[in-house]
């Protein structure tokens with residue numbers, strides 16, 4: 001099996017790899033750190 005080429009396996013520390021934040025007031029916001037990819 002071939003490995004998928006990725007720039008990094010590490011998840012974004014800012015959003016814990018989700019790519020977005022869950023807002024307390026409701027809804028979500030794209031993580032500015034990783035741009036929504038959830039990766040570093």
Ligand SMILES: [Zn+2]
Pocket residue numbers: 012013014015016017018019020031032033034035036038039
């Ligand atoms: Zn992020």
